[in-house]
Structure formats: C-alpha cells, structure tokens
Amino acid sequence: MKETVSSVVIKKEWDIVGARQAGRQLSQELGFGSVDQARIATAISELARNIYLYAKEGEISFEELYDLPKVGLKIVARDKGPGINDLSAVMQDGYSTSGGLGAGLPGVKRLMDEFDLVSDEEGTKVTAIKWARP
Amino acid sequence: MRVPILKLHNYLLVSIQIELDDQTAMQFQEDLLSKIHETGATGVVIDLTSVEVVDSFIAKVFGDVVSMADLMGAKVVFTGIQPAVSMTLIELGIYLKEVPTALDLEQGIIKLRQELEEK
Numbered sequence: 156m157k158e159t160v161s162s163v164v165i166k167k168e169w170d171i172v173g174a175r176q177a178g179r180q181l182s183q184e185l186g187f188g189s190v191d192q193a194r195i196a197t198a199i200s201e202l203a204r205n206i207y208l209y210a211k212e213g214e215i216s217f218e219e220l221y222d223l224p225k226v227g228l229k230i231v232a233r234d235k236g237p238g239i240n241d242l243s244a245v246m247q248d249g250y251s252t253s254g255g256l257g258a259g260l261p262g263v264k265r266l267m268d269e270f271d272l273v274s275d276e277e278g279t280k281v282t283a284i285k286w287a288r289p
Numbered sequence: 290m291r292v293p294i295l296k297l298h299n300y301l302l303v304s305i306q307i308e309l310d311d312q313t314a315m316q317f318q319e320d321l322l323s324k325i326h327e328t329g330a331t332g333v334v335i336d337l338t339s340v341e342v343v344d345s346f347i348a349k350v351f352g353d354v355v356s357m358a359d360l361m362g363a364k365v366v367f368t369g370i371q372p373a374v375s376m377t378l379i380e381l382g383i384y385l386k387e388v389p390t391a392l393d394l395e396q397g398i399i400k401l402r403q404e405l406e407e408k
Contacts, residue, residue: 168310168312169310169312171310171311172308172310175342175344176308179341179342189373190373190376190377192341192373193341193342193371193373193374193376193377194373194376194377194380196341196342197342197344197377200342200344200346201344201345201381204344204345204346248382249382259345261382262345262380262381262382262383265381265382266377266380266381
C-alpha cells in the first residue's frame, strides 16, 4: 500500500531546510529512531541541494510505505534540469563539479536502504527509501 | 538570522542553536573570522550540542572555518557533536580529520589550552 503524503518545491536556498524539516517531521511520525531521522534529513538535504545547485528548480516528494509489518519512507527528488552527464562519476566519492565535498549521491545511497537514479536530458529523478526498524 | 559569538578572555564561544541553512552558515563563517580579527582571540569553541543535521555543505563550511581561523592564528575546536550527527557524517563519507573535536564545552576549553600551550 502506498500513500503520497506531501511534496516540497525546491526553488530557493531556504527550501533545502524546509524539505529536510518536512522529511524529519514525517520520519518522526512514522516511528523512525533519532539516528534514522538524522540520516533521512541529511539525505533530503543533499538531494534538495543538488536540485538547487544544478537544476535551479524541482520538487521533493514523500510517500509513506506500508509493507506490514514494515513501515518505510520513500523520497523522490525530481527536476527538469540538464541531467547528469556521467552517472558513474557522480556515484564516486569525492566527485564534484561545484567545489563541494562530492559526498552527495554516494552518501545518500549509504544513508538510505534503497536507491535509484535516473537521468537524461529531460531531467533527473532520484528515488530513495528508508525502512523503519521495528 | 545570525549565530551569536561570545568572548571569554582570549577565547570565543559559540553555541549553534538554530537550523543552519547555507546562507546562515556562510554568514557565520564570515562573522567568526571578523570577530577573531577584532578581538585577537587565540581559541574558538563551537558547540554543536543542539545541531541535529550536518550535511555535506555545512560540514565543508565547518572544515573551512578551521583552516581559515588557523591561517589567522586561532585554533578552533568543535564540541558536543550528537551521536546521530557523527554516524550520519561518517556514512556520508565525511571524516573531518583535520577538525579538532572534544566531547563537551569543558573538554573543548581544556583541549584549546593544551594546543595553545604547545606552541
């Protein structure tokens, strides 16, 4: 069973904070522990910053997942930006075209349980799922 | 929003108690360096007890502020990093090896004293 809960538009720098606060709140309501809440909030922050830096505009949406007894949170980051040229390079630690630490996408993959990245000239879609430990 | 920076003898004390967005973090970096310049402080303790999320950008700002302050002749120590923040940073792949840390404010001051006496 799936239920779309909410989405946050990423357009201004402050929206990065708004998105991670929304995700943190939601993960708390879903019963995630404090470490998982931090993992989720950090992952959202990285995804939202990527949108803001590379695509200027996009959206992060949240879905509650019920695969009982498991409960999860699915995060989808979508933009209509230029897309990622070299998909294997962006998944390497330390790779950055913006002077950052290059921890973003590979870091998000490690913080979350499931991770999927699709990108072409029409935009980029990152899907990440975290399951709550019962 | 600005992060308040307090002066105590030749140290500066900072406790970050607001949600840091990129702009606030950059502003803080600038404010701290100006304050070091203005006061001639030789040590800085930045307490992160209330900080729940440190992402790669904020981590970079923190790492940079250590190097920048170092160039000016001031030592920076971070204290009170939450267990969840520490776990998240390592999983992100950010080790902050050049960043001096201590368990809490008290230990941070002790560490600063030791580092400054060594010179």
